[in-house]
Amino acid sequence: MDAELTLTVDGRRRTVTVDTRTTLLDALRERLDVTSPKKGCDHGQCGTCTVLLDGRRHLTCLALAVAHDGAEIVTAAGLGEDGALHPVQQAFLDHDGLQCGYCTPGQVCSAVGALDEAARGCPSHVTPDLGEDVEARTLSDEEIRERMSGNLCRCGAYAGILAAVRESAEAQA
Ligand code: FES
Numbered sequence: 001m002d003a004e005l006t007l008t009v010d011g012r013r014r015t016v017t018v019d020t021r022t023t024l025l026d027a028l029r030e031r032l033d034v035t036s037p038k039k040g041c042d043h044g045q046c047g048t049c050t051v052l053l054d055g056r057r058h059l060t061c062l063a064l065a066v067a068h069d070g071a072e073i074v075t076a077a078g079l080g081e082d083g084a085l086h087p088v089q090q091a092f093l094d095h096d097g098l099q100c101g102y103c104t105p106g107q108v109c110s111a112v113g114a115l116d117e118a119a120r121g122c123p124s125h126v127t128p129d130l131g132e133d134v135e136a137r138t139l140s141d142e143e144i145r146e147r148m149s150g151n152l153c154r155c156g157a158y159a160g161i162l163a164a165v166r167e168s169a170e171a172q173a
């Protein structure tokens with residue numbers, strides 16, 4: 001069974017007809033030619049398919065496209081404005097937070113989402129005191145590692161990724 005859905009992807013409104021079993025990742029990559037989110041495991045284990053879906057980070061390989069008709073999606077390719085890199089992307093470059101780059105679009109989207117979660121005061125599994133306000137700019141390395149733990153990097157660029165997210169967190173007001 002097919003269904004028509006409309007998505008706004010990186011600011012562009014797109015309409016596509018998909019089999020109702022199609023994942024959001026496959027709808028983006030195979031039907032809409034949006035290849036910034038990557039397919040790694042296709043099982044929700046690696047994070048490389050992460051996008052911002054209606055403002056929150058989301059694994060597109062675990063989402064059915066039809067469940068998100070009308071959604072607004074921002075991929076790593078759509079994060080920057082006016083041709084400039086998003087500050088988190090710049091931090092990844094400045095800190096060598098990548099090697100082959102395959103995981104990087106997912107890492108960057110996840111970092112943007114994680115910092116927004118912290119800015120909204122969301123605790124993580126390792127937040128020591130749930131009674132204290134969480135602030136993005138004071139996240140410990142342990143907090144950053146935990147909040148980014150859904151994004152794997154087979155190249156092992158974790159030291160640079162941590163430094164990039166830490167710098168981005170410290171830059172948050
Ligand atoms: S491809 Fe989605 S989590 Fe790995």
Ligand code: FES
Binds near residue numbers: 098155157
């Ligand atoms: S930079 Fe190669 S998998 Fe992360």
